[in-house]
Amino acid sequence: MAFRGPKVWLWRWRRNPLKRGADVLEAWVVLGAWVLTLLAGVLAGLAVTWSVERELARERVEWRPVVARLAEQAPGTSDGASETVSGERVWAEVRWTMADGSAHEGQVRVPPGSTFGAPVTVWTDPQGRLVSEPATPAQARLRAALIGGLIGASAGTVPFVCGRVLRGRLERRRLDRWDTEWALLGPLWGRTTG
Template sequence: MAMRWGRRGTLRRRLWRWRRSPLRRTSDLIEAWLLLVAWGAGVLGGATAGTVAAVAADQGFEEDRSSRRQVVAVLLERAGESAPTHADVTTNAGATVRWTTPDGRTRTGRAAVPAHTPVGTHVRLWTSSRGDLVSQPPGRSDAVLRSSLTGAGAVMAAGGAVWGSARAVRALLDRHRTRQWALEWERADTQRGGASA
């Protein structure tokens, strides 16, 4: 007759380290507590690390967005006549532009603008709070995606650290148990009349 463990039997087999038994060693109980603490620390620590990392990344993106300003610049040369400065060479090209900083100074520099834009055209660009040309800040959806990915990375890093620590402690426990078994086998062999080491 085949034995049926069912759900209750599987649970009982997994929780054997928690029950009193003459076969249970102290190291088995330590390992059970270790696994419980590792699971708790992994779940709670990972969730906390992920949340903190996502919030910090979101605040960083928000500060980055708020520190950039959109300005109107004037093209000083035809955009298609110079080497492109943007990765998307099919729609943008590099050109010299002039803009006014927040403190009223006029500056010139190179920026990526739509290709073949004629001289004198007004284009919108982004500057830092000091008036330097910068790239367009990420949109809200991009920032949310990046924050989520940062949080997910923190969850995986925290979980990996907890898992690695638990594996290291389990390896130490296994080494201790192996030495303990070797000593017990040696004692048993000696008691039965075998050669002592």
């Protein structure tokens, strides 16, 4: 195990006669990358979270439940016990009328063996198209937080990776300079080992 000594905070900005310009540049690159990573991640995450919450709230306001009627006998048998145990549902054609009197039809999942004309609650958007049931406020908050966190983390990786790449290039440049200086100064030392 190598001895590193005590950890010194902000060592990149302390006075040191051996510090080169490349060291100062690397310090600013590291600081800039971390600041941009945090800012990009937090700002993108919050913006997406607010946007998703606003969109889900709009859906809760605009989407409405409508009672539709089965336009056909649903496939399968109407054994209530099998539905409650397995939760099996089948696709069936339904028809409904909007408040403006326009007739619509579509397919929804219903219990097997549902009879012709049986009422089924469906959710529609303002144009009368079938949609899923809107998220509750708690579901919307959770969904928005998860999406915002994912987008925030993704947005934060861009400046982080760019900073790492730039720092790697600076490191390679520094090592190349050391090789050049060693090639010039190494022979001047002469033979130092027995």
